[in-house]
Structures are given as C-alpha cells and as structure tokens.
Amino acid sequence: MPIIYLVFENILTIFVLLKMPRPKRHRKVLSPPAFHAFIPSGVGVESKEVVELKLEEYESIRLCDYDLLNHAEACGLMNVSRATFARIYESARRKVAQAFVEGRVILIQGGDFHFDEKWWKCHDCGSVFNSVNKARENECALCSSDYIEEYSSSAESFCVCVSCGYLKKHVAGHPCREEVCPKCESKMKKK
Amino acid sequence: MKTAISASGDTIQSVMDQRFGRCPYFCVYDNESKEYAFHKNPACEAQSGAGPLAVQFLAKLGVEKIVAAEFGGKVKPVLEDLKIQMIIMNQEGRSMEEIVTLLNK
Numbered sequence: 001m002p003i004i005y006l007v008f009e010n011i012l013t014i015f016v017l018l019k020m021p022r023p024k025r026h027r028k029v030l031s032p033p034a035f036h037a038f039i040p041s042g043v044g045v046e047s048k049e050v051v052e053l054k055l056e057e058y059e060s061i062r063l064c065d066y067d068l069l070n071h072a073e074a075c076g077l078m079n080v081s082r083a084t085f086a087r088i089y090e091s092a093r094r095k096v097a098q099a100f101v102e103g104r105v106i107l108i109q110g111g112d113f114h115f116d117e118k119w120w121k122c123h124d125c126g127s128v129f130n131s132v133n134k135a136r137e138n139e140c141a142l143c144s145s146d147y148i149e150e151y152s153s154s155a156e157s158f159c160v161c162v163s164c165g166y167l168k169k170h171v172a173g174h175p176c177r178e179e180v181c182p183k184c185e186s187k188m189k190k191k
Numbered sequence: 192m193k194t195a196i197s198a199s200g201d202t203i204q205s206v207m208d209q210r211f212g213r214c215p216y217f218c219v220y221d222n223e224s225k226e227y228a229f230h231k232n233p234a235c236e237a238q239s240g241a242g243p244l245a246v247q248f249l250a251k252l253g254v255e256k257i258v259a260a261e262f263g264g265k266v267k268p269v270l271e272d273l274k275i276q277m278i279i280m281n282q283e284g285r286s287m288e289e290i291v292t293l294l295n296k
Binding site: 034125127143 | 256258260261262263264265267271274275276277278279280281282290293294296
C-alpha cells in the first residue's frame with residue numbers, strides 16, 4: 001500500500017512541479033453534424049477570421065438547447081463532470097454569440113472528443129452513418145458507394161519542426177519537444 | 192432488410208421530415224421485396240420521449256436502418272441497444288422517391 005501511495009503521490013508531484021495541466025478527458029459525442037460550417041449572408045466573410053466551434057461545444061448546444069436536456073443529464077451523456085460541461089457550454093455560447101454579432105463564419109471542427117462507434121461520411125450522397133455491421137463497413141449504407149471517409153474521432157494534432165517547419169502527426173503520450181525532426185534532426189514543438 | 196425514413200407526408204413524392212421523433216409518417220422500405228409502406232408515427236404528438244417511442248414502434252416492424260436528418264440524445268442509446276443503424280441525411284427537400292432510388296443502387 002505505501003508504495004502505491006508513493007507512486008501516486010509522485011505522479012501528482014510531477015504535475016505540480018512541472019506546472020503541467022492534467023490531460024484532458026475525452027468528451028463523448030453521440031453523432032457528428034452532417035455539415036462543416038455556417039456562413040452568414042450579406043457580409044463579406046473572406047476578410048474576417050472564422051470562429052472555430054469544437055465538436056464537443058456543438059454537442060453541448062445540441063443536448064441543452066435542441067434536445068432540451070438539463071446540465072445533469074447532458075454531462076452524463078458526454079462523460080464529463082457537470083462543471084466541465086458548464087464550461088464547455090459557456091464557451092460554445094460565447095463563440096456562437098460572437099459569430100452572430102460580428103457576422104463570422106462558424107467552422108465546426110476539432111476538439112478533444114471521441115465517438116462510441118465509427119462514423120462515416122459518404123461523398124456521393126452526402127449522408128453520415130455509423131457502423132453496426134462490421135462486414136459492410138466499406139460502402140455507404142444508403143447508396144452503396146465506396147467513396148466514403150471515416151470521421152476521425154479526434155482532430156489530428158501535429159508536431160512542427162522549429163527549423164524547417166516539417167509537420168509530423170502527434171502521437172498521444174509522446175511530448176512534441178522530445179520528438180526529433182526526421183528531415184533535419186532538429187527539435188520539434190507543438191503546433 | 193427494412194429501412195425506415197422519416198417522412199412529412201404519406202406519398203412517395205413527400206419530402207423528408209427534419210425531425211426524427213416527431214415526424215408525422217415513416218416510410219418503411221423493404222429492399223428485398225422492393226415494396227414500401229407508410230406508417231403513421233404514434234409518437235408524433237407525444238409530450239416527451241417521442242424519439243424512444245418511435246424507435247420501439249419501428250423495431251417492432253423489424254427495421255434495421257433509419258434515415259433521418261437528426262437523432263436526439265435520448266434516441267441514440269436505444270438504437271445502440273437494438274443494433275439499428277443510423278443514417279443522417281441533412282439535405283433539405285429530398286423526396287422519399289430519391290431516397291428509395293439511392294437505397295436500390
């Protein structure tokens with residue numbers, strides 16, 4: 001018991017000493033939206049910066065304001081604490097409000113989330129579907145087309161080389177600053 | 192295999208309804224016998240829990256896929272238990288006829 005306690009305490013101490021934030025718990029998202037963005041009409045949107053709404057933020061608005069669940073029910077569905085849910089929802093509302101008032105494009109992408117099962121998007125008929133039957137995973141459930149793409153369950157992040165700018169896919173658990181650029185062998189950092 | 196589509200009317204020309212739980216009709220298409228039938232949604236005017244009620248109704252009919260524009264948070268766990276596949280079709284104005292043609296491909 002004391003050893004386990006010591007190990008546990010050491011991990012905590014490392015977090016405290018290095019001022020590292022705790023890793024984010026992945027938020028569960030039930031289903032992805034079938035579109036990527038909202039674009040306001042009547043204003044020139046090209047010059048303005050877009051608002052990036054994370055998928056977990058989209059989900060929080062959907063659960064609270066569309067399905068009319070309360071925070072207690074919604075946080076259970078997303079597998080996070082109530083306080084975290086409130087924070088996500090708050091951030092989502094602020095982003096949507098900013099986009100509304102300033103006439104910006106809302107892009108729905110990225111975030112720290114996962115789905116319970118695989119989701120696919122068909123480029124031929126525009127439908128989004130989940131997989132129930134493993135044998136039929138390589139074709140669209142609606143139009144049987146094979147031009148389909150899997151929704152990545154978490155947005156990909158990259159490590160970038162400090163000298164040549166080479167991008168490398170980030171592997172969870174391996175800090176970017178410990179990675180070495182395969183091209184010029186210099187240090188990398190988080191993008 | 193039977194597929195249910197949320198419909199706004201009871202004819203093959205009617206367009207898809209934007210909501211799953213409270214759509215007035217379901218078009219149930221069987222792609223083996225190539226026949227379709229329209230069923231009135233019993234959960235259409237339910238006070239609450241329209242989604243799960245509609246799912247139970249469709250499960251009794253032997254449906255294995257559901258095409259709708261949106262699935263609510265209460266529907267998802269029920270569909271998972273029953274192993275019914277969800278297809279989200281979010282393009283406005285698609286008629287039953289178009290969806291049935293896509294299913295036949």
